Amino acid sequence: MELTDIKFDCIHFKGAYPCKPNKTHNRVCLNCEDYQPISKRILIIKLGAIGDVIRTTPLLIRYRELYPNAHITWLTLSPAVLPKDWIDEILTPDATAYFRLQNMAFDIAINLDKEHEACALLAKVEAKEKYGFIWKDNHIDVATEKATHKLMTGLDDQLSQDNERNYLDEIFEICHQEFRQEPYLLNINEELSMKWNSLKEQAEGKKIVGLNTGCGARWQTRLWTDENWIAFAKLLKEKGYYPVLLGGKQEDEKNRFYSEQADVFYPGHFSLEEFIALTANCDIIVTQVSMMMHIATGLKKKMVLFNNIFNKYEFELYGRGVIVEPQSGCDCFYGNSCSRERRCMHDLSVEQAMTALEDLN
Template sequence: MKLSGVKFDCKHFRGTIPCKPNKQHNVQCDNCPYYEKWEKHILIIKLGAMGDVIRTTPLVVKYRELYENVHFTWLTDFPDVLPPSDIQDILKPTAFNLEKIKNRTFDIAINLDKEEEACQLLADVDANEKYGFIWNNGHLDAATPAAEHKIITGLFDHISIKNTKSYPEEVFEICHLKFNLEEYLLNYNKSIAEKWQGLLKEKANGRKIVGLNTGCGNRWLTRLWPNDYWIQFINLLDHDKVLPVLLGGPQEDEKNTWLAKQTQAWYPGTFSLEEFISLTSNLDAVVTQVSMMMHIAVGHKTPMVLMNNIFNKHEFEMYNRGVIVEPETGCDCYYGNKCKRSRSCMFDLRPETVMNEVNQLLKI
């Protein structure tokens, strides 16, 4: 068989090894009844942050609704959160992978990062349609006018604070699409999730399992809820009906160990990202500050109480499965990493308020 007879545009083509139809049925391209042509090749450039990568995945859902066979290439710093069953080529931004992308042709290319490197890549890539942020004349620019608003809100707080659209809604508009509550996609290990399901059910003994994510990262520490409030909130819960489970990473390990000693909350420890995502798939509800846990909870379709102060609450898409609570006195530090008050506004978000919202979500 001549090389010219190979159907490189078939969705079963695997590059340098036999495809699945060949392995199973001993067919080749010129007599194969399983040939399916990729209808669209789409590139998504969304490097980080991790939570932003997760909440960009509704685009994949949308494009799969629009086109029967879509091949996705996604460039990201966080490949582990993306499901390979839905995204065919998940690449980290290495020099080798950048060359691969530059030497491919795409029907649609999307860049949702404003950093120069990502914008320059969109400018350089070969694509019939380009959406998002691009590099032009030495500065950030919009690939189409639809992206201009997102650039402006990133530059001027007094405009950003008036925004009433969620992040997915804005991303869809940038791509000239209509957001209809397409869900997040999330990669997690189902066998690990089943293991934790058994352990958590045994520990809960019929109670509702509520995950308490106590940290928020280092970038905006103004988001943190006081430790004493976590203690008060945990003590207010009805422990005959609720098992509170402390969650976090290595940064929260000391805090969560201490909180477990002060309360009846259970702290299972710290885990790899894969283990953490799988564990949290078994929760009945989540309480968290704005954090990666927020995006994971949305991906798992878990009801959530989200504590917010410094961000525009409209940017968070809750899919009608949760509630956002904020300090009664408001916040003076829009996207601020230092509090302007002598006493943080998070002291004005009372434990009783959070407890009441949790009880409503769980209907207890």
């Protein structure tokens, strides 16, 4: 076989290493039965946060439908949550990745982040079609007019509050596509998920309700009160549910306290991969707007979502969730501090949360 026989455009081509058909079947490029030419080379730039990365994955389904033999590269800060079987190459942003991408050619390049580095990269990357946000004339701009609505709602609070479109509608439009209820895709460690099947034994047939008590450090105005979480956990027990406290390292002390006060199970905090596996064994999730909202959606779980500072129309719950908001409303749109003496989340009652949860059954 000569160098000219190498099928550099094959979906299986791995650069300087033997491809899978060569390793498993000793096949060579010349007359290879597994040869599949790449139909499109696609780049997706979605760096973070974790929840935003998860809720961008429905685009993978659309592009795989349009171009089954596409080669898809994704640049992200959150590789652990991405479905590996759907993406050919996952890169994390560093000097090497930026250098490589600027020396590659794509058919389609998409940037859904408004960070300067992401916009600048889209401007530098060679691509026949570019969608999303780009760097132009020393400022963030739109690659096509379809991204204008999303850019404007990010720049003007009043436009954002008046918006009645969800995030998925918006990003599909940015890519000149139409959202058709494509689901989230999520990387699930099945071995860890099996490990946490023990929850079902502990619950003894009761419905397992995962209580995700944190919401990240950026917008603490989202937090429900300690008193309400404890009272809600106790009420769940009284009504025959099996509550489980969930959270990360920053919620550990709080969850231990809640567990002691309400006498409910708290398994501890884990890696993101194991946190997803643990969540997969719950029946219903109760959470403030957080990464957990997207994990639960990706796992197709029923969900009670507490919201105050965000536009509720932004969230796509696929008919499996209900949004509960403070009865007194909220004055602090996208605010990380509260203008009231008594935070509005005090006015989201335990009874409201329980009614919403029971309406899901």
